[in-house]
Amino acid sequence: MLLRILDRFEEVLISVLMAVAVALIFVAVVHRFSLGAAADLVGYARSHEMTGLQSAARSVFKAINSIKLTWAQEACIYLFVWMAKFGAAYGVRIGIHVGVDILVERLKDPAKRIVTAIAMSGGILFTAILVWIGTDFVYHVRLGGQTSPDLEMPMWIIYLAVPLGSALMCFRFIQALYLYLTTGYIAHHDLSSVDGVEEEAKDVAEGGHG
Structure with a gap:
C-alpha cells in the first residue's frame, strides 16, 4: 500500500513539475513576443503619424511591461533540476537508465x-x-x-x-x-x-x- 502511494506520488510530482515548467516557458515566450510586438506597433504608429493607434499601443506596451517575468527562467531551471533528480529515481524503478x-x-x-x-x-x-x-x-x-x-x-x-x-x-x-x-x-x-x-x-x- 505504501509503495503504491510512493509510486503514485513520484509520478504525479514529476508530471506536475514538468507541466509547470512548460507552462512558465510558454507564458514567458508569449510575454516577450507580445512586448516586442507592442513596441513595434508604437514605432509603426509614430512613423505614420497615427496618434490614436500610437496611444493605444503605448498603453498596451506599458500594461504588458508591468508584468514582470524575470523570475520565470530561474524558476524553470529549478523545476527541471527537481524533475531530473526525481526522474532519475523513476528511471531506476522502471528500468530506463542506459x-x-x-x-x-x-x-x-x-x-x-x-x-x-x-x-x-x-x-x-x-x-x-x-x-x-x-x-x-x-x-x-x-x-x-x-x-x-x-x-x-x-x-x-x-x-x-x-x-x-x-x-x-x-x-x-x-x-x-x-x-x-x-x-x-x-x-x-x-x-x-x-x-x-x-x-x-x-x-x-x-x-x-x-
Whole structure:
C-alpha cells in the first residue's frame, strides 16, 4: 500500500513539475513576443503619424511591461533540476537508465547473478554518498542564508532536490536489488512501445540473415 502511494506520488510530482515548467516557458515566450510586438506597433504608429493607434499601443506596451517575468527562467531551471533528480529515481524503478550489459548478458548463473548484484550495490553506495554529501551541503547553505537572485527564495530549499532525489533513487536501487535477489526479475523498459524501434530491429535482423 505504501509503495503504491510512493509510486503514485513520484509520478504525479514529476508530471506536475514538468507541466509547470512548460507552462512558465510558454507564458514567458508569449510575454516577450507580445512586448516586442507592442513596441513595434508604437514605432509603426509614430512613423505614420497615427496618434490614436500610437496611444493605444503605448498603453498596451506599458500594461504588458508591468508584468514582470524575470523570475520565470530561474524558476524553470529549478523545476527541471527537481524533475531530473526525481526522474532519475523513476528511471531506476522502471528500468530506463542506459547501461552496458552486453557482457553481463553473456554470463551464466551464478556469475551473472553476482555481477548484477554488484552493479546494483554500486548504485546503492553511490546514491547513499550523494544523500550524505547533499544533506551536509544543504545544511551549510541554510546556515549561510543564501537566497536565489530573482525569486529571492532560500537556496537550501532548492538544493533539497539533491538529498531527497538521491534518497529516493537509493531506495529504488535497494528495491530493485531485493526484487532481483528474491525473484530474479530486473525492471526493463519495453522498447517495442517506442515508435520505429521494433521495425528497425526487424530490418536489421532481416539484413543480417540476408
